[in-house]
Amino acid sequence: MVFNSLAGHKSRFLASKGRGKIKDLQARSPSMVTMACIDCGAVHFEAATLREMLTAMMPHYFEDHKDIMAGESSVSRETWMARFTAAFTELQDAEKI
Protein backbone atom coordinates (compact mmCIF):
# COMPACT_ATOMS: atom_id res chain seq x y z
CA MET A 1 0.00 0.00 0.00
CA VAL A 2 2.75 2.40 0.91
CA PHE A 3 4.56 1.57 -2.28
CA ASN A 4 1.44 2.19 -4.33
CA SER A 5 0.89 5.63 -2.91
CA LEU A 6 4.56 6.54 -3.34
CA ALA A 7 4.44 5.46 -6.97
CA GLY A 8 1.33 7.56 -7.50
CA HIS A 9 2.98 10.55 -5.93
CA LYS A 10 6.06 10.15 -8.05
CA SER A 11 4.20 9.92 -11.33
CA ARG A 12 2.17 13.02 -10.48
CA PHE A 13 5.42 14.80 -9.72
CA LEU A 14 6.96 13.71 -13.01
CA ALA A 15 3.84 14.68 -14.92
CA SER A 16 3.97 18.22 -13.59
CA LYS A 17 7.65 18.60 -14.40
CA GLY A 18 7.55 19.36 -18.11
CA ARG A 19 6.34 22.93 -18.13
CA GLY A 20 8.36 25.94 -17.06
CA LYS A 21 11.23 23.97 -15.60
CA ILE A 22 13.63 26.84 -15.00
CA LYS A 23 10.89 29.08 -13.60
CA ASP A 24 9.92 26.30 -11.18
CA LEU A 25 13.48 25.95 -9.99
CA GLN A 26 13.66 29.63 -9.15
CA ALA A 27 10.23 29.84 -7.55
CA ARG A 28 10.78 27.07 -5.03
CA SER A 29 13.29 27.22 -2.22
CA PRO A 30 15.15 24.00 -2.95
CA SER A 31 17.76 22.31 -0.85
CA MET A 32 21.45 22.61 -1.63
CA VAL A 33 22.73 20.51 -4.48
CA THR A 34 26.33 19.42 -4.93
CA MET A 35 27.37 19.23 -8.56
CA ALA A 36 30.63 18.36 -10.27
CA CYS A 37 31.89 20.43 -13.17
CA ILE A 38 30.12 18.95 -16.20
CA ASP A 39 33.21 19.35 -18.35
CA CYS A 40 36.04 17.98 -16.22
CA GLY A 41 34.35 16.63 -13.07
CA ALA A 42 37.43 17.63 -11.09
CA VAL A 43 35.76 20.26 -8.94
CA HIS A 44 32.47 20.31 -7.05
CA PHE A 45 30.17 23.20 -6.32
CA GLU A 46 27.26 23.62 -3.96
CA ALA A 47 24.24 25.81 -4.62
CA ALA A 48 20.49 25.87 -4.09
CA THR A 49 19.37 27.16 -7.47
CA LEU A 50 20.42 26.84 -11.08
CA ARG A 51 21.45 30.48 -11.17
CA GLU A 52 23.55 30.18 -8.02
CA MET A 53 25.20 27.07 -9.42
CA LEU A 54 26.07 28.92 -12.62
CA THR A 55 27.52 31.80 -10.62
CA ALA A 56 29.50 29.42 -8.42
CA MET A 57 30.98 27.65 -11.44
CA MET A 58 31.85 30.79 -13.40
CA PRO A 59 35.34 31.38 -11.89
CA HIS A 60 36.29 27.77 -12.58
CA TYR A 61 35.05 28.02 -16.16
CA PHE A 62 36.99 31.21 -16.76
CA GLU A 63 40.05 29.47 -15.34
CA ASP A 64 39.87 25.99 -16.90
CA HIS A 65 37.29 26.14 -19.69
CA LYS A 66 37.96 29.46 -21.34
CA ASP A 67 37.08 28.09 -24.78
CA ILE A 68 33.51 27.41 -23.66
CA MET A 69 33.16 30.85 -22.08
CA ALA A 70 34.51 32.49 -25.21
CA GLY A 71 32.16 30.49 -27.43
CA GLU A 72 35.15 29.01 -29.26
CA SER A 73 34.49 25.45 -28.27
CA SER A 74 32.76 22.99 -30.60
CA VAL A 75 29.90 23.02 -28.10
CA SER A 76 27.58 25.98 -28.50
CA ARG A 77 26.50 27.90 -25.44
CA GLU A 78 22.91 26.73 -25.94
CA THR A 79 24.06 23.12 -25.97
CA TRP A 80 26.22 23.66 -22.92
CA MET A 81 23.38 25.41 -21.07
CA ALA A 82 21.01 22.54 -21.92
CA ARG A 83 23.55 20.03 -20.53
CA PHE A 84 24.10 22.11 -17.44
CA THR A 85 20.37 22.56 -16.81
CA ALA A 86 19.70 18.84 -17.32
CA ALA A 87 22.51 17.83 -14.97
CA PHE A 88 21.42 20.27 -12.29
CA THR A 89 17.72 19.35 -12.54
CA GLU A 90 18.57 15.66 -12.31
CA LEU A 91 20.60 16.20 -9.14
CA GLN A 92 17.95 18.39 -7.62
CA ASP A 93 15.21 15.83 -8.32
CA ALA A 94 17.40 13.10 -6.85
CA GLU A 95 17.70 15.12 -3.62
CA LYS A 96 13.95 15.17 -3.19
CA ILE A 97 13.16 11.50 -3.75
Ligand SMILES: [Zn+2]
Ligand atom coordinates in the same frame (compact mmCIF):
# COMPACT_ATOMS: atom_id res chain seq x y z
ZN1 LIG B 1 35.80 21.91 -15.11
